[in-house]
Amino acid sequence: MNLAFKQKIKAFTQNKRAKFSFVIFMFVFTLSLFSEFIANDKPLVLKYKGHFYAPVFQTLTDKFLGGDFETPADYKDPLTKENIEKNGFMIMPLIPFSYNTVDYNLDVPTPSKPDKIHLLGTDDEGRDILARILYGIRLSVIFAFVLTFFSSAIGVFVGAVQGYFGGKTDIILQRLIEIWESLPQLFILIIVASLFVPTFGVLLMILMLFSWTSLTSMVRAEFLRTRNFEYVKAAKALGVPNFRIMLRHILPNALVTTLTFVPFILSESIVALTSLDFLGLGLSQEYPSLGDLVRQGKDNLQAPWIGITIFIVLAGMLTMLIFIGEGVRDSFDTRKKKS
Numbered sequence: 001m002n003l004a005f006k007q008k009i010k011a012f013t014q015n016k017r018a019k020f021s022f023v024i025f026m027f028v029f030t031l032s033l034f035s036e037f038i039a040n041d042k043p044l045v046l047k048y049k050g051h052f053y054a055p056v057f058q059t060l061t062d063k064f065l066g067g068d069f070e071t072p073a074d075y076k077d078p079l080t081k082e083n084i085e086k087n088g089f090m091i092m093p094l095i096p097f098s099y100n101t102v103d104y105n106l107d108v109p110t111p112s113k114p115d116k117i118h119l120l121g122t123d124d125e126g127r128d129i130l131a132r133i134l135y136g137i138r139l140s141v142i143f144a145f146v147l148t149f150f151s152s153a154i155g156v157f158v159g160a161v162q163g164y165f166g167g168k169t170d171i172i173l174q175r176l177i178e179i180w181e182s183l184p185q186l187f188i189l190i191i192v193a194s195l196f197v198p199t200f201g202v203l204l205m206i207l208m209l210f211s212w213t214s215l216t217s218m219v220r221a222e223f224l225r226t227r228n229f230e231y232v233k234a235a236k237a238l239g240v241p242n243f244r245i246m247l248r249h250i251l252p253n254a255l256v257t258t259l260t261f262v263p264f265i266l267s268e269s270i271v272a273l274t275s276l277d278f279l280g281l282g283l284s285q286e287y288p289s290l291g292d293l294v295r296q297g298k299d300n301l302q303a304p305w306i307g308i309t310i311f312i313v314l315a316g317m318l319t320m321l322i323f324i325g326e327g328v329r330d331s332f333d334t335r336k337k338k339s
Contacts, residue, residue, distance in 0.1 A: 011331035018327020021320040028317075032138035039095035039131035043075060047088035055090075076105075095119075097128035099135040099288035111296070111303040121305045123296050129306065133313055135288035140317075143204065144269035148262060151208050155215035156251075156258060162216070163223025164246050170220070177213055185210045193281040203282060207272055214265055215258055222254040260332050263325030267318045274314065290314060 013019050037044060042055040053060060055075070062069045066083035073080055075090065084090050097103065097118075103126045106112055114121040120129040158177075162170045189206060196202050226232060227250065235245050270290075276282030277291020278298075285292070290310060297307030 008331045012327050015327040015330060017323050018330075021323035022327070025317070025320045025324065028137060029141050032134055032141070035099075035131075035134045035138055036093075038093055039097060039099070039128070039134050040093045041075060041096060041098045041101040043090035043092050045091045046084065047090070048084060049087045095128065095131050095134075097131045099132045100127065100286075101131070102126045103128065111300050111306060113303075114305055120309050121303065123293065123306060124300055124303075129293065129309060132288045132293060133290070133309070136290040136293065137313070137317070139200075139283075139288055140270050140273055140290055141266075143200065143273050144266045147204055147207055147211060147269045148265045150204075151211040152215055152258065152262065152265065154208070154212040156219050156254070158212070159216040159219030160223050160246050160251065160254065163220040164227050164242065164250065166224065166227070170224075174220075177216060181213055189276065189281060193276075198276075198282055198284060200283065200287070203273070203276065207269070207276075211265070211269070211272070214268075215261060218257050218261070219254045222257055223250055226250045226253055256332055260325070260329040263321045263328060267321040267325075270314075270317065270321075 012022075031038065036056050040056060044054070044056060046053040046055050046060070048065065055073075060073045061067075062071050062073045062077075062080065065073050065080050066087075067073070067077075067080060075081065075084075075092075076096075103118070103122060106122065106126055110122055110126045111124045112118060112122045112126070118128050118130070120133070122128055123132070158173060162173045188210075192206050223246070232245060232249055235249060236242075273282060274289075274291040274294060277289040278294045279291075280295075282291055283289050290313065293306060293310040294314070297303075297310055300306055
C-alpha cells in the first residue's frame with residue numbers, strides 16, 4: 001500500500017459522517033449476508049435420534065421426522081415439533097421466519113401490526129416484514145454491486161477508447177452514445193420485461209444496457225487530457241502497444257475520478273431495482289424485494305408501519321451511500337487537502 005493511498009484512507013476516516021456511514025452500512029450488509037442464520041423457518045441445529053443435522057443446509061422430509069409424507073418438513077407443525085422434542089431438540093434462528101414464510105397462526109387479519117412475534121408486523125400475505133427487509137437488503141446491495149461493476153467496466157472501456165484514439169473514433173462513438181441515451185428507457189424496459197421472465201440475471205442485463213454510459217464522459221475527458229502528456233508520447237515513441245499504454249499509464253489516473261462516483265452509481269442501482277419492482281416490471285414474487293414492500297405500503301395505507309419501515313430502510317441506505325460517496329470524493333480532492 002503506497003503512501004498516497006494511505007493518505008486518501010486517512011482523509012476518508014477523518015470525515016466522521018462518511019466513516020460512520022461506511023461502518024453502519026457494512027455492518028448491516030454483513031448481517032444480511034447471514035440472513036439464513038438470522039431469519040429462517042428451519043432450525044440452525046437439529047438433534048434427532050442421537051444424530052445432529054443442519055436443516056439450513058439440508059432438506060429433511062416430514063416422514064424422516066416421524067410424519068407420513070415425503071415433503072419437506074414443516075418445523076412449525078405441532079406433530080413435527082412433538083416428535084423432535086421426544087427424540088432430541090432443535091435451535092431456531094432469532095427470527096423464526098424466512099422471507100417467504102406465511103404465518104398461518106395469525107389470529108388477526110393481514111397485514112398485522114408489530115408484536116412480540118413479528119417485530120415489524122407482517123405484509124398483506126402474512127409474511128414477516130423484518131425477514132423480508134433483511135433478505136431484501138442483501139439482494140438489493142448485491143444486485144447494485146454487480147450492476148455497478150459491469151456497467152462501470154463497459155463505460156470505462158468505451159470512454160477510454162474514445163479519449164485515447166480521438167478523431168473519427170471519438171466522434172462516431174459519441175454520436176452513437178447520444179442516440180442511445182435519447183431512447184425512451186422506461187418504454188424499452190416495459191417491452192423487454194413483457195417478453196422475458198424478469199429474473200435476477202435478465203433484469204441485470206436490461207439495466208446494464210442503460211447504465212454503462214454514466215462514466216463514459218468522465219473517462220473520455222481524462223483520456224483526452226492525458227494522451228498528450230510527455231510520458232505517453234515517450235511510450236508511443238518506444239513502440240509500446242496502445243492498449244498497454246491505456247491500461248498501465250492512463251487508466252490509473254482516470255480511475256481516481258471514476259472511484260468517486262461509484263457510491264452514487266450504487267445508490268442509483270438500488271433505486272432502479274426498487275422502482276422496477278414497485279411498478280411490477282422487476283423481480284417476481286419469488287424474490288425478497290424492497291420494491292414490493294414499497295408497493296405494499298402504498299396499497300395498504302391502513303397499515304402505516306409498512307410504508308414507514310420501508311421508507312426508513314431505503315432512506316437510510318441511500319443516505320449512507322451518499323455520505324460515503326462524499327467522503328470518497330473529498331479524499332481524492334487534492335485542492336481540499338491544500339486548503
